[in-house]
Amino acid sequence: MIDPTVHPAFQGTKFFPYWLDNPAAPSPERELTGEVRAGLAVVGGGFTGLWAAIQAKETNPTMEVVLIEAGLVAHGASGRPCGIISTSIMHGLANAARVFPKDIDQLEELGRINLDGFKRDLDRYGIDCDIEWNGEITAAISHEHIEVLREDYELHRAHGHDVTLLNKAQAQAEINSPLFEGALWGKHRSGTVHPAKLAWGLKAAALRLGVTIYERSPLERIENQPHGLALYTPAGVLLTERVFFATGVAKIGVGDINRRVMNVQDHIMATEPLTPEQMARVGWQNRQGFYDTRTQLNYGRLTKDNRIIFGGSVTYHYGEHTDPDENRAATTYAGLIEAFFKTFPQLHDVRFSHAWGGPIDYCSRGSVFVKPYFKGKAVFVAGYTGFGVAASRFGATMGLNTLFGRDAPEQRLDIVQKGSSYIPPGILRWIGAKITFAALDGADAQGGWKRAWIRFVKALGFPM
Structure with missing residues (x-):
């Protein structure tokens, strides 16, 4: 495995999201006080929360809508x-x-809408x-995956759907990677976006x-009251009739959410x-x-200024901190660097400006799922499992419709009538996650117990 601490492509890399490292970032709003x-x-200033606030105000302009964010808008998963x-x-x-x-x-019609x-x-x-709006490609990296x-x-x-099945030559004519044995190209209603600019625009x-x-106003305590809920932050309290929790994986004091x-x-x-010459190498x-x-897939896209964004190394950390220290350790990205150069060996002379986790x-x-709490006075919307950039708008709509x-x-x-089931907590979750991610790493090439474990996890109903 490539050692990123000595690899020339990883010298001077900033361990911070490229999207957020931008002088156009808006000034923070004031903290909630009193x-x-x-x-x-x-609650939550990511995509789902912002869409929910906008849609609520569009539907009822006279309603007082207040959004609180623990840190800064867009600095979480969004x-x-x-x-x-x-x-x-x-x-x-x-x-x-x-x-x-x-x-x-x-569901397909709702997605199009x-x-x-x-x-x-x-x-x-x-x-x-x-x-x-440039479409998306699913690329097979082995003959075995062509049938998939x-x-x-x-x-x-x-x-x-307007999709085209590409053979090896056609796939590599689109994106020149020696790994691509074929591809499925979906040409409409898909593309790429600058996620931080989207959140800041919202x-x-x-x-x-x-x-x-209100930014820098983390939710510390929830009090159920006869006619609503009281949300306590370090310096204030928000008294409200209804609450839309758009908090993702953050722990907010509702234990059922984190299960x-x-x-x-x-x-x-x-x-x-x-x-331009490097771009010509990849088409x-x-x-x-x-x-x-x-x-254990990899994925990528181009930015407006022709950077390659490349990701796909998934890990689990006990305690589930939203931004663990490992995200700022060069060794965390060793497998991802190796995967990048296997995907694009002709780009041997590139350097990485940023690396981050989320x-x-x-x-x-x-x-995405919606779950009511506090006898219908609140809803929680989350569970996108990595596909929430556009689906978050639908999640906001679904959550508001449920809440009201x-x-x-x-x-x-x-999708509303059947909720998401529990995931085993604590040490059981940690053991299961560790075995699963070990199985995902190399399962396609190695098979054996790794594929058997993945089949077992799928049989339990979990997506892989």
Whole structure:
């Protein structure tokens, strides 16, 4: 395995998200102090919370909507992903077929409606987030995976997707990697976005609509009251009729939440901007985001200034800190560096400007869920399992419809009616995660107990 502490490509690398390392970042809002009242409180300043605040204000402009964020807007999971967006609200069509087969047509339609609304909202609020509607590619990295692509192709075609199945030469003509044996190219309703700029744009839109935002105001305690909830922060209290918890994997004092979502850490690197000559080596003229078909997959995309964002090394840390110290250790990225140079050996002369980790709100069904709390006075929305950039808008809609008792289409489907099941806690979770991630690492090539374990975990209903 490559030692990043001596590798020339990793010298001077900053252990901080590339997206957030930007002078255009907005100034923070003030901390919550004293007593504040609201008709709706949103807890969490990531994508889901921001969409929820905006949609609530759009629906009822006179309602006082207050959002509190423990740190800074976008500095949690929403400022750390690769930034590939797609039409699915279910972590992909195959996962929808696995989890909710009888509702798949309705879920596909809801996904299309959501992404069309996503595009409209960017235009309506003038959000400049480097959006590129350039499609996405799933690349097979072995002959064995070609049949998986074929099955995926047939499934997408059956549900009206404009997809193209590429052979080895065609796949490598799109993205020149010697690993790619073929690919599935989805051409519409997918692309890439600058996630921090998206979150900052949503923040600006929320403020313009009249949402009050408090940053550096972590939720410390919740008190159930006869006509609402009291949310205590270090310097104040927010008294509210309803609460929308958009807190992902953060621990907020509701134990049941942390039994339904699990904090796993994904890791990502950003190269320096590629020169025109380096870009010519990889092709990539259509600039699609890509995933490969390995069990422990890698993925990548290009930025506006032609950096490659490359990620896919997932780990688990006992205690589930949202940003553990390991994210700032060069050795954490050894496997990811090796995977990058196997994927793009012709880019032997690139350097990595940034490397970072971020939390994924993994849940048992691999897709967003909504769960009411405090006898319906609050809802929790999370569980995107890594596919939340665009699906977060739908999550906000679903959560608000649940919270306010609206008769909306998704409320009659199993995505709302059936919640996400428990994930074993404590030491059992740690042991299971450690064995699973050890199995994922090399399962495709090595087989044996690793594949057997993954089959066992899938049989329990967990997405892999």
